[in-house]
Amino acid sequence: MYTAIELQRFVEQAKPYAKYGKVANYIPALSKANPDDLSIAIYYPDGTVVCAGDTEKNVTLQSISKIITLAFVLMNRGEKAVFHKVGMEPTGDPFNSIAKLEEVQPAKPLNPMINAGALAVTHMIDGTTVTKRFHQLLTFVHSLTGNAAITYSKEVAQSEFETAFLNRSLCYFLKQHGIIDEDVEQLMDLYTKQCAIEMTCIDLARIGLVFAMDGFDPITKQRIMPPHVARICKTFMVTCGMYNASGEFAIKIGIPAKSGVSGGILAAVPGRLGIGIFGPALDEKGNSITGMKLLELLSKTYSLSIF
């Protein structure tokens, strides 16, 4: 088990890399983040949490939410329905790319971790209104974290809603090809709220732990999702979780993980621990540069790679 002092040392080693990255600014509210922030929490199955950095800070999930909605929709709709609308293959393209949608027939998004695929998955959250659908998703987040106080940042959601022209164009493409059939503004409302769900890296680590334990929460002794759903999610984390850097990440770090442009990373070391990281300075592919360095140090020192 790591000590807090050890983790602090890794944080100090990773922090200088922030100068090679930039905070996301295409969602205006995210540009307010401090690139030098870096925090990490590790959650163990016995309930021990080891932290370093400012772990009280809230981070919006952004693309990390894609893995949560995927688990939720797989549980509610089943594998067949989900994979009817979204594929299982990595793209090698940036997360917001529209390119592959035109190249494959039928025009379904290649996987649920790119924006087009995530929009198709969010579309599958059942309910008659955005409020009801979002409430269901948030309730699932509460069960994953054991923290019923978690909500979303209105400021970040609004900021993305006002500027998400590329995501809207993905939605219209999907609608043209029958992958979605709801009002685009309504779907954008739900998607931007989902991406703006915010929590600390301790909460993130707890979700990582649930995935690491195949969907079972060892703290509350409750099954949060069936093992096959956790397995599918972890597989996507490995093949597409770090966008078009997933291959290099698998070789250098080898831990199922999902990142978001807020600088958050959720990682699950199967059977062992959950990790939550927040470091808003991003590399050119949109992954936390300090967060990846931190994971690399941890993985090398403690042989965390699953390969």
Ligand SMILES: NC(=O)CC[C@H](N)C(=O)O
């Ligand atoms: N990579 C990300 O974190 C992207 C999430 C962001 N909300 C978007 O759709 O652009």
